Amino acid sequence: MKFIKKNLVVTLAIALLAFLPIFMVSAGEGIVGTIKNPLGSGGPGTIQEFLLAFLEGITQLALPIVILAVIYSGFLFVKAQGNPEEITKAKEALMYTLIGAAVLLGASAIATLIIDTVKAVGTA
Secondary structure, three states: HHHHHHOOHHHHHHHHHHHHHHHHHHHOOOOOOOOOOOOOOOOOOOHHHHHHHHHHHHHHHHHHHHHHHHHHHHHHHHHHHHHHHHHHHHHHHHHHHHHHHHHHHHHHHHHHHHHHHHHHHHHH
């Protein structure tokens, strides 16, 4: 409370800037009230298409990282040279890498399944 009292002018300015778009839309001052697609006219038109495009992009970025992590895990196995503690660390690294890859690919599959289900229910 002391902070707000001490910086009342700054707090009011931030509040005004935060609510200014709402005031302008409600007053009808030159803002039409439509939201344009930031991805362009050729981009995804629905939320489902946006989610698919987003997950596809994430998958394309993450798969090379997964491949590098598997290679690194193999390097850890070679570096272990029979040391049980190092082999345990290498096994854990490989396990977590494979779990991450499964989550990554599973997210895309689940999203596709949900989107297809919503589309099927919407057309029925």
